[in-house]
Amino acid sequence: MNRKEMEQEIINTLSKNKQANYSYISLIQTKVKEKTEQQLKYVLSSITENIYLEACAGSGKTEVVGMKTAYEISMWNSKNKGLAVLTFTNEATDTIKERVEKFSGLTSLYPHYIGTLSGFIHGFIAQSFGSKYFKHKNRDGDTSYRLIDKNLDIFNNHWLKKYELPYTNINPSKQYSYANQLYYDYNINDLIIYHSENHKVSLKEYYDSAGVQEFIQNYREKSGNSHSLGFDYIKNEIKKVKRNFLEDGFANFEDINNIAYIVLKKNPNIALLLALRFPVILIDECQDLSRIEINILDQLKANGATLHFIGDLNQSIYEFKNANPEITKEYLSNFQKCYLTDNFRSCHSIVNTSNQLLGITLPIRGRADDKLGDRSVCYLEYSDLSTVSQQYLDFLKEVNISFDRSAILVRQQSLKQELETNSQESKHPILDALQLWIYNTPKSRLLALELASKHMQRWFGGAKTKKNYHCPSAIDSVYRWRIFIKDFLEGCSVIDDLVKFENVRYTAWYKNFNKHFINILEESYHSLKSYDGEKRDFSKLTKLIAPRGTAKSEIVTYNTIDNLNLLSINTIHSVKGKDFDSVLVVSSLRNKGSGHWKQWVEKEVESGRIGYVASTRAKYSLVWAVPKLKREDRVKIESYGFKRITFADS
Numbered sequence: 266m267n268r269k270e271m272e273q274e275i276i277n278t279l280s281k282n283k284q285a286n287y288s289y290i291s292l293i294q295t296k297v298k299e300k301t302e303q304q305l306k307y308v309l310s311s312i313t314e315n316i317y318l319e320a321c322a323g324s325g326k327t328e329v330v331g332m333k334t335a336y337e338i339s340m341w342n343s344k345n346k347g348l349a350v351l352t353f354t355n356e357a358t359d360t361i362k363e364r365v366e367k368f369s370g371l372t373s374l375y376p377h378y379i380g381t382l383s384g385f386i387h388g389f390i391a392q393s394f395g396s397k398y399f400k401h402k403n404r405d406g407d408t409s410y411r412l413i414d415k416n417l418d419i420f421n422n423h424w425l426k427k428y429e430l431p432y433t434n435i436n437p438s439k440q441y442s443y444a445n446q447l448y449y450d451y452n453i454n455d456l457i458i459y460h461s462e463n464h465k466v467s468l469k470e471y472y473d474s475a476g477v478q479e480f481i482q483n484y485r486e487k488s489g490n491s492h493s494l495g496f497d498y499i500k501n502e503i504k505k506v507k508r509n510f511l512e513d514g515f516a517n518f519e520d521i522n523n524i525a526y527i528v529l530k531k532n533p534n535i536a537l538l539l540a541l542r543f544p545v546i547l548i549d550e551c552q553d554l555s556r557i558e559i560n561i562l563d564q565l566k567a568n569g570a571t572l573h574f575i576g577d578l579n580q581s582i583y584e585f586k587n588a589n590p591e592i593t594k595e596y597l598s599n600f601q602k603c604y605l606t607d608n609f610r611s612c613h614s615i616v617n618t619s620n621q622l623l624g625i626t627l628p629i630r631g632r633a634d635d636k637l638g639d640r641s642v643c644y645l646e647y648s649d650l651s652t653v654s655q656q657y658l659d660f661l662k663e664v665n666i667s668f669d670r671s672a673i674l675v676r677q678q679s680l681k682q683e684l685e686t687n688s689q690e691s692k693h694p695i696l697d698a699l700q701l702w703i704y705n706t707p708k709s710r711l712l713a714l715e716l717a718s719k720h721m722q723r724w725f726g727g728a729k730t731k732k733n734y735h736c737p738s739a740i741d742s743v744y745r746w747r748i749f750i751k752d753f754l755e756g757c758s759v760i761d762d763l764v765k766f767e768n769v770r771y772t773a774w775y776k777n778f779n780k781h782f783i784n785i786l787e788e789s790y791h792s793l794k795s796y797d798g799e800k801r802d803f804s805k806l807t808k809l810i811a812p813r814g815t816a817k818s819e820i821v822t823y824n825t826i827d828n829l830n831l832l833s834i835n836t837i838h839s840v841k842g843k844d845f846d847s848v849l850v851v852s853s854l855r856n857k858g859s860g861h862w863k864q865w866v867e868k869e870v871e872s873g874r875i876g877y878v879a880s881t882r883a884k885y886s887l888v889w890a891v892p893k894l895k896r897e898d899r900v901k902i903e904s905y906g907f908k909r910i911t912f913a914d915s
């Protein structure tokens with residue numbers, strides 16, 4: 266089929282069940298015609314072949330999956346079997362549903378299932394059949410499993426005491442682990458004891474650890490039995506408790522997947538029934554599949570279901586959840602391949618740099634506008650993390666990209682918190698408060714009072730809490746204190762020089778402020794005086810100066826309410842699937858773990874893919890903030906296409 270024929274086939278199919286509604290048909294025509302040939306090919310691909318749609322970042326795969334689903338549904342005849350379209354989050358499910366409804370014109374999608382993979386595995390397999398294979402005790406006719414989080418701690422959940430795992434307290438903290446923290450891992454064929462995403466050990470590792478071995482040797486010496494407490498014995502004792510936990514109807518997330526897998530293995534009839542019910546299964550974001558999830562899907566494939574895997578293995582960043590792109594790639598080796606290699610999200614320089622980072626050889630093209638030319642891919646160096654946000658804001662201002670279409674991305678929660686603390690500490694509390702006051706919305710005024718009061722208490726000394734607007738201890742009435750702050754802000758806002766922010770440098774503004782503030786303060790203080798336990802002499806207050814590093818820069822103006830929080834700071838994992846006009850990816854200071862830029866230029870490892878996911882969120886501007894570089898490191902980073910940003914006063 267040539268392009269025209271492909272378009273026509275899809276348009277005809279999508280329109281065939283509807284009454285001729287002009288606006289609907291015109292929408293379908295537009296949507297189909299804007300698709301690339303690769304996108305159309307996938308929509309028309311066979312549902313009797315197993316297919317891997319390798320879709321690069323920003324290639325519009327969600328829309329394509331939506332259109333493919335609508336196309337198949339429009340031709341679907343059977344009432345008791347349907348398509349299953351599986352995603353990883355409720356948000357992704359909603360997006361696909363919305364697209365399918367738009368393209369198919371249908372509101373009820375039965376007999377098809379569009380939902381999360383875990384909902385599918387839990388609902389159709391583990392919860393429906395698991396109890397039959399795991400001696401579930403059946404609480405008053407209820408044979409479902411109650412999902413217990415691995416992170417649930419014993420201190421607030423004493424009932425877990427019953428499921429204390431023997432011998433697990435021979436660790437530095439001397440604390441027991443519980444059955445909710447234990448699961449079987451088919452990758453390594455061993456039990457895992459889970460403490461946190463970054464701290465989980467296999468039972469064998471734990472058993473072989475120095476502390477446990479020492480304990481065992483002591484025990485053996487004392488008991489005179491050189492074989493006691495062997496690995497198999499301890500494993501069995503631990504498994505007994507886990508069995509009780511399952512029999513009582515409790516399971517963690519991994520248990521549920523394992524139960525589903527065992528159900529299908531033990532009873533191929535169930536796999537067959539499910540494959541008949543869902544003969545075609547599409548999995549979006551297939552790079553996030555864990556091995557056990559692939560095994561479950563494979564059971565359905567073995568019983569006749571066709572699988573379509575859609576995703577990008579270069580964006581596989583869930584090693585901690587057992588997603589391994591090597592395993593997925595191997596599994597997909599005999600699937601038919603389709604490709605989406607046009608990245609509509611990012612401009613070509615961002616795409617080139619991102620490709621280079623991972624050594625991607627597919628001919629991926631950046632199709633978004635090139636708005637910034639050679640400033641599209643930049644880096645800035647920092648020696649003090651607290652200056653990074655301001656430097657980035659200055660850059661955004663220069664390239665004319667709005668704050669609210671931009672984001673700061675970091676690998677670790679700890680770095681996010683550090684940056685948030687810094688950014689919440691406004692360097693110019695009075696100036697920012699005044700901007701917010703003039704902005705004149707309930708939210709901005711509350712924030713203005715908060716910021717201004719924080720500064721004022723420095724002039725008055727000894728504040729109470731933030732909740733009380735930092736009301737100084739000597740002042741009796743928090744209410745009056747608030748009125749006083751309000752009056753002060755009102756007083757400032759009638760002076761023209763203090764409310765002109767555009768194209769004004771910080772030094773100039775502070776100079777003007779110093780001319781007026783003592784008068785305004787004295788005026789406003791009249792109504793507070795009788796509530797104040799101390800005598801004040803404002804004439805002795807020192808003048809304000811622009812904080813270090815900001816003097817020569819122009820005032821950052823708040824032009825929308827969203828700027829109140831200035832920039833959103835996110836972890837890389839939390840922005841999967843999202844995009845921003847500009848992105849600042851902040852490297853950690855030390856080269857440890859996957860949060861440092863040098864790890865982002867490593868190929869074939871997860872840290873490189875983390876750098877890739879972060880960088881491909883950007884449309885027009887990608888900036889990396891890296892700790893001060895040596896000459897050879899500059900050469901290295903620049904070899905990937907990054908240009909250095911320098912600032913007048915940095």
Ligand SMILES: Nc1ncnc2c1ncn2[C@@H]1O[C@H](COP(=O)(O)OP(=O)(O)OP(=O)(O)O)[C@@H](O)[C@H]1O
Nearest residue numbers: 299300301322323324325326327328609610842843
């Ligand atoms: N053929 C097309 N023509 C123009 N724009 C397109 C086309 N296909 C997709 N787009 C647009 O490209 C953008 C990127 O799409 P989307 O966010 O769905 O990508 P994605 O493949 O899910 O990306 P990622 O995997 O990186 O999260 C969207 O704004 C989408 O509307």
